[in-house]
Amino acid sequence: MSRVSIRLPDSLHKQLREWASAQGTSIDQLISSAVAEKLAALLSPEYLEARAKGASRKKFEAALKTIPDVEPPEYDRLPNQRLRPNAPQRGKKRRPAKPSGPGR
Numbered sequence: 001m002s003r004v005s006i007r008l009p010d011s012l013h014k015q016l017r018e019w020a021s022a023q024g025t026s027i028d029q030l031i032s033s034a035v036a037e038k039l040a041a042l043l044s045p046e047y048l049e050a051r052a053k054g055a056s057r058k059k060f061e062a063a064l065k066t067i068p069d070v071e072p073p074e075y076d077r078l079p080n081q082r083l084r085p086n087a088p089q090r091g092k093k094r095r096p097a098k099p100s101g102p103g104r
Contacts, residue, residue, distance in 0.1 A: 006031075 008016070020030045071077075 016027055016030065020027045023030070
């Protein structure tokens with residue numbers, strides 16, 4: 001484990017101390033967790049790019065074949081399209097409305 005000395009504004013240190021106390025953890029633990037979270041966010045693009053380099057359509061389709069072809073449970077279904085009557089369905093183009101009324 002490494003030791004690091006940092007300078008914080010008094011107001012930030014106070015908030016950090018209060019938050020750590022309220023959470024029942026140490027300031028060290030809170031700072032360590034915050035740094036790890038920030039690094040994960042900063043390093044994500046590089047990680048995803050490296051993973052993408054090893055990807056292939058063949059591997060993707062092989063993975064899809066392992067998933068059973070069943071309806072999802074009720075709680076995991078997409079909202080019913082009938083609830084949004086004016087929403088276009090995916091993959092289908094909407095036809096323009098036909099003119100109506102006299103003389104048309």
